[in-house]
Amino acid sequence: MSTDTRTPFEKKPDSPRSTGELIRLEQVTKRFGDHTVLDHLDFSVDAGKHVTLIGPSGSGKTTILRLLMTLLKPDEGTVTVDGEQLFPAPEKQVREIRKKIGMVFQQFNLFPNMTVLRNITEAPVTVLGLSKDEAEERARELLEMVGLTDHLDKHPAQLSGGQQQRVAIARALAMRPQVLLLDEVTSALDPELVAGVLDVLRDIARSTDITMLCVTHEMNFARDISDQVLMFDSGRIIEAGAPEKIFSEPEHDRTREFLSAVL
Amino acid sequence: MKWDWSAVVDFLPYFWDGLLVTLQILVLGSLISFVLGLVWALLMRVPTRWVTWPVGAVTEFVRNTPLLVQLFFLFYVLPEWGITFSALTTGVFAIGLHYSTYTMQVYRAGIEAVPVGQWEAATALNLPPRRTWTVVILPQAVRRVVPALGNYVISMLKDTPLLMAITVLEMLGEARLFSQQNFQFTEPLTVIGVAFIVISYLASLALRALERRLVH
Numbered sequence: 001m002s003t004d005t006r007t008p009f010e011k012k013p014d015s016p017r018s019t020g021e022l023i024r025l026e027q028v029t030k031r032f033g034d035h036t037v038l039d040h041l042d043f044s045v046d047a048g049k050h051v052t053l054i055g056p057s058g059s060g061k062t063t064i065l066r067l068l069m070t071l072l073k074p075d076e077g078t079v080t081v082d083g084e085q086l087f088p089a090p091e092k093q094v095r096e097i098r099k100k101i102g103m104v105f106q107q108f109n110l111f112p113n114m115t116v117l118r119n120i121t122e123a124p125v126t127v128l129g130l131s132k133d134e135a136e137e138r139a140r141e142l143l144e145m146v147g148l149t150d151h152l153d154k155h156p157a158q159l160s161g162g163q164q165q166r167v168a169i170a171r172a173l174a175m176r177p178q179v180l181l182l183d184e185v186t187s188a189l190d191p192e193l194v195a196g197v198l199d200v201l202r203d204i205a206r207s208t209d210i211t212m213l214c215v216t217h218e219m220n221f222a223r224d225i226s227d228q229v230l231m232f233d234s235g236r237i238i239e240a241g242a243p244e245k246i247f248s249e250p251e252h253d254r255t256r257e258f259l260s261a262v263l
Numbered sequence: 264m265k266w267d268w269s270a271v272v273d274f275l276p277y278f279w280d281g282l283l284v285t286l287q288i289l290v291l292g293s294l295i296s297f298v299l300g301l302v303w304a305l306l307m308r309v310p311t312r313w314v315t316w317p318v319g320a321v322t323e324f325v326r327n328t329p330l331l332v333q334l335f336f337l338f339y340v341l342p343e344w345g346i347t348f349s350a351l352t353t354g355v356f357a358i359g360l361h362y363s364t365y366t367m368q369v370y371r372a373g374i375e376a377v378p379v380g381q382w383e384a385a386t387a388l389n390l391p392p393r394r395t396w397t398v399v400i401l402p403q404a405v406r407r408v409v410p411a412l413g414n415y416v417i418s419m420l421k422d423t424p425l426l427m428a429i430t431v432l433e434m435l436g437e438a439r440l441f442s443q444q445n446f447q448f449t450e451p452l453t454v455i456g457v458a459f460i461v462i463s464y465l466a467s468l469a470l471r472a473l474e475r476r477l478v479h
Contacts, residue, residue: 069383069386069387070386071383071386071387095389098386098387098389099389101387102387103387105380105383105384105387107378107380109378109380109381109383109384110384111381111384111398111399111403112403113398113399113402113403113406114398122388122390122398123388123389123390126390126391126394127388127389127390127391171388172387172388175388175389
């Protein structure tokens with residue numbers, strides 16, 4: 001065991017931490033057929049901030065995360081991560097940018113053909129070039145943090161949804177990303193399993209300097225962890241501010257309506 | 264019609280030779296069809312028509328012409344161009360090629376059945392495309408297609424007697440040879456009929472065992 005007493009979450013990422021503005025979207029537009037999901041959107045996120053995206057379904061929140069993860073391309077506008085533009089960019093640069101970003105999905109998307117341990121070590125070994133032992137040590141530390149050390153030889157199908165999602169969080173963190181994208185990570189879970197996952201995320205938010213972009217319908221969680229809350233409607237940000245302000249005295253009627261419906 | 268056990272005994276040396284050839288055709292033909300079918304399926308996903316059109320046209324052609332015609336073509340026409348292989352080699356290749364055009368469709372369905380979230384997770388983890396295919400997509404796709412591939416193995420077994428037409432002495436060829444020499448048809452044909460059932464049954468047992476092992 002190493003003598004490093006910091007939790008895995010507190011350790012520095014492999015690439016140097018950036019300060020200041022980390023993510024910037026300028027005039028980003030995304031359409032699916034006739035439907036405009038993002039409408040000339042501008043916003044930026046500073047390193048280390050926790051930003052929560054709220055708003056009705058179909059308002060474009062998830063699309064932003066998917067653009068940042070390069071799962072989608074914008075139709076117009078520029079997306080910049082840590083000073084480097086993403087679309088268009090040569091494959092090599094895209095791969096470098098992706099190393100800085102991790103994502104946790106609504107449906108977990110663990111690899112069902114691999115054990116829990118292998119799910120977590122696969123990318124650190126093949127992408128970051130860690131040795132198998134280093135990657136396994138990193139995985140064990142992370143599994144301890146998410147409370148799943150007993151399950152490392154199991155396959156995802158043998159775990160509950162909440163456990164699978166905690167493995168997915170560990171898998172994303174094993175890459176030591178600067179940014180963690182959380183896409184409705186508790187929406188597919190049975191109600192009694194939600195708290196366990198949110199506790200893990202609160203822990204990460206509190207004890208690390210990782211930048212978080214979080215799409216969620218868990219308003220209490222959003223209030224707890226966010227530095228900033230963005231309210232989306234029809235592909236635009238209609239209101240932005242500190243959680244205390246957005247949740248207590250929203251300016252916009254649409255925000256008030258939305259919050260009274262979900263709270 | 265009388266059943267003559269001594270004819271069975273007399274046929275056995277022929278039978279063992281034929282059985283060995285049939286099994287060779289089945290095993291090698293299956294391997295070729297599994298590998299080649301996967302190659303076709305992957306080539307059909309290359310995002311350029313310069314690849315997908317020729318591959319699509321060739322495989323469509325092979326799938327929609329009779330195996331027997333292909334056997335004759337490969338065995339009697341190719342030598343005219345100076346390409347000569349033994350009857351068995353030609354037969355194994357022909358049956359493997361023919362069935363690869365079916366297994367490619369099985370693979371395609373298997374690959375398409377892997378949830379899109381698996382591709383997304385691989386992208387999010389920055390896995391290189393090659394690695395995504397080899398450790399994420401194909402293991403899941405192949406697991407799904409084992410039962411369907413197994414059906415084609417059984418089907419291929421039942422097509423192996425076609426190779427008799429190009430002088431390969433597999434089980435039916437040996438049975439015919441024996442029958443013509445001894446004017447006894449019932450016993451050799453019955454023996455190989457039973458053998459076909461037994462091989463099918465054993466093959467399906469083996470495939471079911473493989474399926475079970477692949478559950479994880």
